[in-house]
Amino acid sequence: MEEERANEEQENQWQQKAWKFLTTVREKSPLIQCITNFVSMDLMANTLLAAGASPAMIHSLQEIPDFTPHTHSLCINIGTLSPDWLPSMKSAAALATQLGKPWVLDPVAVSASDFRLKACLELVHLKPTVIRGNASEILALSNASKGPSKGVDSSHGSLDAVEAAKSLAQASNAIVAVSGAVDIITDGQRIVGVHNGVAMLQRITATGCAVTALIAAFVAVDPLHAFEATASALSIFGVASEIGMGMAKGPASLRMHLIDSLHGLDQAAVLCCVKITNM
Numbered sequence: 001m002e003e004e005r006a007n008e009e010q011e012n013q014w015q016q017k018a019w020k021f022l023t024t025v026r027e028k029s030p031l032i033q034c035i036t037n038f039v040s041m042d043l044m045a046n047t048l049l050a051a052g053a054s055p056a057m058i059h060s061l062q063e064i065p066d067f068t069p070h071t072h073s074l075c076i077n078i079g080t081l082s083p084d085w086l087p088s089m090k091s092a093a094a095l096a097t098q099l100g101k102p103w104v105l106d107p108v109a110v111s112a113s114d115f116r117l118k119a120c121l122e123l124v125h126l127k128p129t130v131i132r133g134n135a136s137e138i139l140a141l142s143n144a145s146k147g148p149s150k151g152v153d154s155s156h157g158s159l160d161a162v163e164a165a166k167s168l169a170q171a172s173n174a175i176v177a178v179s180g181a182v183d184i185i186t187d188g189q190r191i192v193g194v195h196n197g198v199a200m201l202q203r204i205t206a207t208g209c210a211v212t213a214l215i216a217a218f219v220a221v222d223p224l225h226a227f228e229a230t231a232s233a234l235s236i237f238g239v240a241s242e243i244g245m246g247m248a249k250g251p252a253s254l255r256m257h258l259i260d261s262l263h264g265l266d267q268a269a270v271l272c273c274v275k276i277t278n279m
C-alpha cells in the first residue's frame, strides 16, 4: 500500500516534469542543429517546430565554426552516413563538447558495417550527452560489435538491451535511451521506463530520428538534467502519438496527426497520460 502510494507520487512528479520541459521548450524555442540523414530531415524539423523548438539542418564542415557556437544543442544521426559527412559530425560534436553544449547521438544501423561502427565509436569518444537508439543498435554499440542486422530497424525488444544500455552509459558517461514498446532510459545507475507510444510508429520512417531530435530540444533547455529531459521527451512524443492514433487511419495520417497533437498538447493530456516508472 505504502509502496503503491510512493510509486503514484513518483509518476505524478514525472508528469509535472514532462509538462515543465515542454512548456520551457515552447517558451525558449531553443536552436537545434541537426546533422542527420536524408530520410529524416523533414520529419525531424517538423517535430522540432511542433514542439516549439527551432531546427537548422546545417551540416557543411565549413559552417560549423560559425554556426555551432550559436546553437543550444546538437543532434547527430548517422542514418545515411558517407565518408564526406563524418568530418562535419566529428567537428560539430567536438566543438559542442568543448563549449559545454549538450549533444545527442542517434547510432542508426550501427552494426550494418565496420565503417558505421568505427564512426559511431569515434563519436561516442567525443562525449555525447545522450545516446538514443533502438535495442539492436544499443546492443551493437555497447558490445562494439558488427552483427547480423536488419538495417535501421530493430530485431530485439528494448528489454533485451537493459544491461547493454547500463554498461554503455557507464563506459561513455552519456544518458542512454533504448526505444521500443517500453522506452528504457539509464544513466548507468538509475533506470526508468516510458510506457507511452503506439506500435504503428514503427511503420513510419524516421520516428526514431524525430524523437532523438526532440530529446536534443529538451536537453537544450536544461542540460544539467539530461536524464529527466530524455525520459520526458520520449514520453511526450509517445503521448502525442497516442492522441494522434485516435484520429489516424494508418501510418500516413498518423504522421500528420502526430505532428498536430505534439503542437496542441495541453497540460491536461500531459498530466493524465505521461507514464514513466522506475524499472
Ligand SMILES: Nc1ncnc2c1ncn2[C@@H]1O[C@H](COP(=O)(O)OP(=O)(O)O)[C@@H](O)[C@H]1O
Binding pocket: 133, 134, 135, 152, 153, 154, 179, 180, 181, 182, 183, 196, 197, 198, 199, 200, 201, 202, 206, 207, 208, 209, 211, 234, 237, 238
Ligand atoms: N511497440 C511499440 N509500442 C509503442 N511505441 C513504440 C513501439 N515501438 C517503438 N515505439 C516508439 O516509436 C518511436 C521510435 O522508436 P523505434 O521504432 O524503436 O526507433 P527506430 O525508428 O530508431 O528503430 C519511439 O518513440 C518509441 O517509443
Ligand SMILES: Cc1ncsc1CCOP(=O)(O)O
Binding pocket: 037, 039, 040, 079, 080, 108, 152, 204, 205, 206, 207, 208, 209, 210
Ligand atoms: C530508412 C532509413 N535508411 C537510412 S536512414 C533511414 C531512416 C531511419 O529512421 P528511424 O531510425 O527513425 O527508423
Ligand SMILES: [Mg+2]
Binding pocket: 108, 109, 133, 134, 152, 208, 209
Ligand atoms: Mg533509428
